[in-house]
Amino acid sequence: EDKVVQSPLSLVVHEGDTVTLNCSYEVTNFRSLLWYKQEKKAPTFLFMLTSSGIEKKSGRLSSILDKKELFSILNITATQTGDSAIYLCALNTGTASKLTFGTGTRLQVTL
Amino acid sequence: NAGVTQTPKFQVLKTGQSMTLQCAQDMNHNSMYWYRQDPGMGLRLIYYSASEGTTDKGEVPNGYNVSRLNKREFSLRLESAAPSQTSVYFCASSGWIYGELFFGEGSRLTVL
Numbered sequence: 001e002d003k004v005v006q007s008p009l010s011l012v013v014h015e016g017d018t019v020t021l022n023c024s025y026e027v028t029n030f031r032s033l034l035w036y037k038q039e040k041k042a043p044t045f046l047f048m049l050t051s052s053g054i055e056k057k058s059g060r061l062s063s064i065l066d067k068k069e070l071f072s073i074l075n076i077t078a079t080q081t082g083d084s085a086i087y088l089c090a091l092n093t094g095t096a097s098k099l100t101f102g103t104g105t106r107l108q109v110t111l
Numbered sequence: 112n113a114g115v116t117q118t119p120k121f122q123v124l125k126t127g128q129s130m131t132l133q134c135a136q137d138m139n140h141n142s143m144y145w146y147r148q149d150p151g152m153g154l155r156l157i158y159y160s161a162s163e164g165t166t167d168k169g170e171v172p173n174g175y176n177v178s179r180l181n182k183r184e185f186s187l188r189l190e191s192a193a194p195s196q197t198s199v200y201f202c203a204s205s206g207w208i209y210g211e212l213f214f215g216e217g218s219r220l221t222v223l
Contacts, residue, residue: 004153031209032209034211041216041217042115042201042214042215042216042217043154043201043212043214044214045211045212045213048211088153088154090154092209097142097144097205097207097209097210097211097212098144098156098159098169099154099156099212100156100170101146101153101154101155102153103151103152103153104153
């Protein structure tokens with residue numbers, strides 16, 4: 001079974017802090033690693049990473065993949081209360097975009 | 112632009128009752144998926160349909176059936192609901208086999 005482990009499970013920070021969320025996996029052969037943000041309802045897509053060492057960036061969020069050490073990180077700088085959500089990491093290991101998800105990291109940003 | 116639409120959003124069933132969750136997407140995507148989300152378990156794949164006319168089991172298919180009615184619609188049926196099927200169900204679609212998934216807003220099902 002493909003395993004995706006996220007850490008920490010939950011995190012509380014103050015607005016303005018920088019956070020790093022971790023995603024490690026045991027699969028060596030996969031097509032892509034994806035990050036999603038889930039607030040109240042549907043997960044929304046953040047990043048897709050396919051190549052090791054290449055950072056993807058969108059505003060205050062960035063992510064990088066290390067295929068040698070089998071992990072990815074999601075960084076959020078200058079956090080805001082609107083960043084409060086569950087952040088999900090997922091691997092696409094086969095055909096048809098079947099994703100294997102980690103359990104997620106619950107981030108709470110307080111004033 | 113609706114994206115992925117699921118119905119109903121909430122449902123309460125008694126053990127042994129049956130029901131169907133409906134899902135439709137308007138993005139002309141080939142692939143569609145049903146996931147369930149439980150506390151501490153993340154999202155787990157129940158069934159998927161790589162293209163119209165095909166369906167395959169995912170990680171947790173027991174107790175469920177699916178129908179890919181046409182390219183737009185993919186339904187999930189619980190024939191005899193059990194309390195263990197209490198969960199939030201998400202339908203998703205994807206435009207290509209390596210692409211990201213687009214999710215519906217979820218259906219919260221409680222089985223008493």
